[in-house]
Amino acid sequence: DARVTQTPRHKVTEMGQEVTMRCQPILGHNTVFWYRQTMMQGLELLAYFRNRAPLDDSGMPKDRFSAEMPDATLATLKIQPSEPRDSAVYFCASGFSGGADTQYFGPGTRLTVL
């Protein structure tokens, strides 16, 4: 049963600290997406990769957020320094490019910044 995995599932940190979230996409998928979900804004696309190359990170605050794919089995999202307004659930999703662009979501990382 292929699934997207994310770690950690929960993270509580102090303002100003660095946060790193990790994602393992489904084997064979060539697109990876990072989303942030809040009650107020819903699902917001932060960044996405195709074949490990970043294609769009326009939804991401560039001064503090960074996203990378060091290899095909790992995607990372970093926040440095973190702020209370970053508190949200962060989802990773993977899929195949082209056609329906269907995406399969991980369980999310629930981040709380105090």
Place this chain on the structure above:
Amino acid sequence: QKEVEQDPGPLSVPEGAIVSLNCTYSNSAFQYFMWYRQYSRKGPELLMYTYSSGNKEDGRFTAQVDKSSKYISLFIRDSQPSDSATYLCAMSGGKLIFGQGTELSVKP
């Protein structure tokens, strides 16, 4: 104006009712239309998708797309308490654009 509009609800129905969930959109370039279901504290899961206009049925679920009206619907027949979740529409035009999600509660 958002590209995809979805009534956030909440929507509460009795068990066995027919549920209608809807989204409107503004970008005529969208080709694929999807519905995701998200249970509390879980990631969204793909429920079904359709290409262009028409209907698609999967068990108790029917997805409808009317491209001329830029309107999509998801119908749930014989709704069950286990259908209680947030339903998000999504549309593809290179990348997925999600609606805000409609929170559905099916009461026993």
